[in-house]
Amino acid sequence: MPSENSRIKILPKAVVCEESNLRGDITFSSGCVVHPSATVIADAGPIIIGENCIIEEYATIAHRLEPGAVWDVNNILSIGTHNVFEVGCQVEAARIGDKNVFESKCFVGRAVTISSGCVVGAGIRIHTSQLLPENTIVYGEQGLQREAIDKQGSQTLQIDFLRKVLPNYHHLRKPNYDPKKARSVV
Template sequence: MSSGAGSVRRQASAAPGPKPPCSIHPSAIISDKAVIVGTHPVSIGENVVLHPFAKIVSNTGAVRIGKNCVVEDRATVGLSDSPGAFAGTTVELEESVSVESGSIVQAEKIGTGSTVEANSTLGPGVIVGKFCKITASSSIQSENLPDFTIVYGGNARRIDTTAKNRPDVRDLKLKGQVMHIETLKRLVPSNTMKWLS
């Protein structure tokens, strides 16, 4: 009898949260082990890749993920359950944004071509410009970063003048993201129907 009760308890704790209304582009790759929970709308664009154990949370605001974005394993995009004054705010990743393993992105917007490296935290209301790089383990809680900002070592800041002054470098970054996604499409099994049914 006790083993049956334990079994029920394990199942209850593993039960998923509510499934939000999802709009998912047919070319997106959503791992069967990715997690999408919440009550507000989630929009996932063309060629987006959600790795296994990537988590999208729309409990207190909508989430929009633009085309060619990648959300890696154990990364979370969306507002937490208690965002205070930011309740109802949309979390948006513009085009070609990479959110690496273990990062938490609650920011209002991450600009096109930006990278959030592993284990970084971007708090509610943060706005990150285009072609920015947030290096590993950074924490930004309330700030707007201009385009081409690099955050590094102890949250120091500098402007990436090469990316700023050379459109060819920006184009190469965007093309590199597309090539990366083409590789991921061969490696990450997709189950988008799980979220649309």
């Protein structure tokens, strides 16, 4: 069985703080930024996080086992590109598309599929099985839903800033996987 750290693949240009809590088979694609105290748990199967995602402090992404189930290499949680997981959110969604924002302290249960361009508002809790259509905003105390008027903006400036600043204040995990070479560079 490979060691826990060898199951964590960090592609070049990803910034992953050592103080993050990572468990299981996780792949961070190029451009991802993982803050200290962020948590990613791959108990049910691998998690593949697409390019340029931001996972902020105390955010949790979990791919948890259903009762009675076992870890399965084919049970992959695929997270698209350019997603933002804000401070204290907890996301266990079945699938996540591109350019979504999970605002502070929101919760998304495992029976939820998030398409692309969605915003789950601060403090919103989604437990029921559903597919959020593209460009859906979930907001308010009752978790109301509406279609976004504008598309989600790019997080490029924030990612560039974080890639410059985080190494000044935190130890980083080194990139250890290059898909061009298709082997670990540990």
